[in-house]
Amino acid sequence: MIILVLIIVFIGIIALETPVMLKNRQWRELAAFGVLMLGAMVLTFAQVLGLPLPNPTSGIEMIFSPVADMIKNILS
Amino acid sequence: MLKKWKNIIKKVFAKPRNESQAIGGGESKEPVAVSLESNIKHLKAVFDRCTDVIFREFEAAIGGGVKTAMIYIDGLVNKEMLTDDLVKALMYDVSGINSSAPVSDPAGYLSRSIIAFTEVKVHDNMMDVVHSLLSGETVLFVDGVSKAFTLSTQDWVQRAVTEPATENVVRGPREGFTENLQTNYTLIRRRIKSSRLKFETMKIGAVTKTAVSVGYIEGIVNNKIVDEVKSRLQRIDTDGILESGYIEEYIEDAPMTVFPTVQATERPDKVAGGLLEGQVAILVDTTPFVLLVPVTFPQLLQASEDYYLRWPFASFIRFIRFVTLNIALLAPPLYIAITTYHQEMLPTPLLISIAAAREGVPFPAFVEALLMETTFEVLREAGVRLPKAVGQAVSIVGALVIGDAAVSAGLVSPAMVIVVALTAISSFSLPSYFGAFSLRILRFPLMALAAALGLFGVMAGLLALLIHLCSLRSFGVPYIAPLAPTSWRDLKDMFFRMPWWSMFTRPRMTGHKEPARQDYMQKPRPPRRRPGGKSGQ
Amino acid sequence: MKKEIIAVILVLSVLLFPGCWSRREVEDLAIVTAIGIDRMVLGGQEKPKLTVLVARPSQLGGQQANTSAETNADWLVSEVGDTLYDAERKLYRRSPRILRIYHNEMVIIGEDSARNGVQDVFDFLQRHKDIRLRTWMFVSRGDASETMKVMPELENMLSQEISEILVKSMPGTSETLAVDLRRFSEALVTPGWDAVLPVIRTIEPREPKGTKRGEKEAGQTIMLDGLALFHNNRLAGLMPPEEVTGFLYIIGKTQSGTVVLEHKTESGSISRITVLMSRASGEIKPVFREGSLEMEIKIDAEADVVEVQGDAAVGSPDVIRDLNREFSQKVKSIAEKSLDTAQKKYKTDIFGFGKTVHQKYPDYWREIEQEWSEIYPEVPVTVKVDAKIRRTSVIADPFQIR
């Protein structure tokens, strides 16, 4: 059900955006749009289907938590 | 594929129109013939089966009797004037000049000496003749003269200048525009006696040839806006313009919005005021509604009366108007949102009495509101369409009866009736009838949003509305102009109406070419010494 | 522009499509106006009991409001659960409408429950989204559920009756303190400050009760009766109304209320003079005297004479001067009495002495914070009162009846 809705939404967005770009012959824009849209669709389906998503927050936590701990130690 | 579709659409809708065909054959630039007969024949062919075109042939008492013909359209001309000033003059030669003497330049002689009309034009091709005839002038052919004289004899049945129907005032002029363009010019010109007030006229509509006039005050108005208006008007290519509403839809900036980006008014004083602030007026023949551009949303909330009342009252009224604007738009959605989602916001006793009133009402609040709002809109529409005398009575009685009966039957709760009544009265209090339209429409989606997501939905709807309003422009001017982008000095004439002597400048957006409206330091002050005071010497 | 329209339609459809999650029509709500919290032992296990008063809209407001005594204007219902929230949800089993407690005006904690500690109650009240910090708090003598059975006299609903007594009438006597959840919570969590709550109880009035004045029916009515003193999170003791006045003097919350002075006139007879408080303020100041901590309390009070029994010539400034002295003496004794009850008898720091020490001497406070509850009862307190009589109402000396 939700997947159907999503597919409709995606088709809607693509149908809305591409004609303008095609008409104005903005190939670079079209390529950027295509890549980003593809990425967005993959992410959305992954999220909806409960597949693991690459989560930047955990990476950030890994990098920065030593710094955070250091700050905590200095200031307490 | 897109192109293909475009072509198909073009073929279907844009069939090539032949103007000469549309007007009836008189379009060929055929010169006026020397022979009277052939001229009449030509015109008779053009006006085939037009019973209201009158051909009158007679002999003029000049040059020993010349055959002449007078052609006019019955009902568009003043017949008395024709008889007295044209027919009599020609037939009896009232001028007393030697009538039998030969004339070397009959055309010049006629227009100079005989025809006692203020405005006489001489044409030498048939197309112009046909056009003049259609706009109410009388055509005079003289045998042997390859020229046609057109006399401005226009005089058709017209409405007198009356009080405008849509914008009433208590204080202020009672005149409203009429259907006659000339009268409308007069009404404006009477207010602005300046040579800088310009009117540029063009004919729009292949069949109707409606006169459309662009008025502005040179020096105050931003020339770019005038050029933009003119070019947009020239782009219009259609059969007919019957009302300024046609023009409005062809020239507005945002065709897909519910907000009017062109202001229509019946009041000459409003137009004059707009012109003085750098707006451009578009006058259309045959309608009393004059368009003003560019217009901003706050201007739709201003009545011309605001400027005639003393400023504290005017400011107070404006404040009330902002309140009613919000009520008209938001009362039903907020009622729905609060009673179905956020009951905690109501004071306890009020919540309990609403709950008591709603006990036994079968519908959810949203359906109830929808029912009442629709009923109300229907009643209002009925009230407008019915004859004036019956209309008001019917709508009031209808509202009362339906409201009362619905409550006692338990279909709706009394609280809802109060909300709907409040909304209705508030939407009537807005000065711009056409601006109030948009609120009436927008209320329904907001109600739906309120029913779906409560206050959050209302807020989301309002934000979408705000974004939309911010993105609108009217002839290059941001639609909510003095608010955002903020112009502090223009805010003087926004929520408040500051005293006249403090509004030194014209609005920044339209009148920046000549910003100063008046001199500073005009605030009335009491004289230093009172004339009758004892302290005086 | 086309895009905008599509976007608007998208928003609308997204919203309307599933829609209406939290929607409740008003007539489907059970509006809770008061909550009572008790503790009971059920099957050898201690369980909380939640009692609520629900307003009956059809009996209040609306057009056909017939408040005939046949049905109460509010509905009393209680349920026992494993926890308080559990009990609240169990109430759903008996309520045809959904319980909503955001209009709740008061929470009444049963005496037993209060004596056992309010830690769990406190979390329930704080975490519950719908309970506001401006909710009046009470401790009831006996069980809250019993207290809440009382029929109101003047108002339609019991909750209204109680809150009106608390907010509108009681300031006229200065014998109780209106405490909302915020003040209660702040006092509970702040070190060096103990909480108080007004006590609510039922009494059997001597007046006939109910609608039929002629036949005396047995009945009960509600009254506010002093304060409940907490120590940490437990109810430590009750303070009678007369002493509450002293407590209010010290914390500077006195609003009105009478003080009766005894004055010996020149003729030797004793007059009883009633004065009505018009303004009072109190200040608590910790000081170090010879290295040890002492509390200084300074009370300023102003009052008007409202009644003279006897022949004291209150019109004379000299008499007033004497009266001022007696007035100060009296205020001081009232204050000391309540100090005595709180500090010596129940050992609870309801005045926030610890808090003032913390604010003024943070370093010293850090040393003694752990032992404060032992130090507190022994802290010497000096009360200084500056009380003045300002007016004698609309007559001066009492009339001489001959």
Next chain:
Amino acid sequence: MKKDEKVSSTQMIFLLVTTITVTGFLFVPSITAQYASRDGWISVGLAATLFGILVALVYTRLGLYFPEKSVVEYAPEIIGKFGGRLIGLLYIFFFIHINAIIVREFGDFLVTAFLPETPLPVFNTVVVLLAAFVVSNGMEVLCRMNQFLFPLFVAAFVFIVFLLTEDVNFGNFLPLMENGIKPVIRGSLVPGAWRGEIVLILMFLPFMNQPREAGKTLVGAVLLIGFFLTLTTATSIAVFGPLLTQNMVFPILELARYVSLGRFLERLEAVVIIVWVAGVTVKVAAFYLAAVLGTAQWLNIKDYRPLVYPVGLIILVYSMALFENSRELVDFLATVFVPYAYLFELGIPMGLLAVALVRYRGGRKQ
């Protein structure tokens, strides 16, 4: 790129103030009170403002080397193609990530405090859609919309604070700095990171009609933000005391609920919610616009409009996937967010500025 869109410095101040205050006033008082207790207002008011002014000066100095360009465009010019483009990419990532966090905050708050039965995706979708609507209309519309809303925010805010004056207890501020300066500084880190969100100016500077005024604009914005956040923190400490404040998730909401004017004007939390919804839409739109603009500039394409919806979808997905529960979010904000934000708000711009100072010592060749 639509750089012909120009906004005035007042509009920029309003935009920055709304952007930062709107989430700040919800989360900052509680997080600050956890570290600095009753001295939270000093943390927010003085320490964080000083930090804000520092970063403002850095941005101004840096931005004025290239008043027509954004950081994504000029970073390669300063430190070379590869490093510059990497920095650009990092900023795009930062904007998208922060935006996802904001959207998550928005949804979490509404679910917690407002419509608990409504699923989170609904709120997130609505706000992202509204923001997409704004972004596709461009910078001018964003600023205009905010300019319209800003007085309403201030009015609502002042209204709530004003109605609470009766309940304010200044004794709650005593004793000042009981445990020395350290907790105060610790408490200032999070509000400082919030203040640093004026990093948006690195993207928006080219839109200013008078870039020379950027310095004044930024400092003005920082001071105004400081005023609002300090007032919020101070009010909630003065009304509830530090101990209640630090246990509350949203002290400002409790403040609004606590307002009572004559027992009939009560339960004003809806005011907070309305302000919050409008403000967050502005904030999300601002970061969204920065992200989309950055992406367009990085990919060197002229019209950013086609990127609006894909980027919005990514933001939406991550707003739901980033955190498991509401406490994870607050914990992230209180700890890891600080160094993470400081890197982008202070670290990278400082580095760029240092290189620029050395390279363009004699003035930049135009």
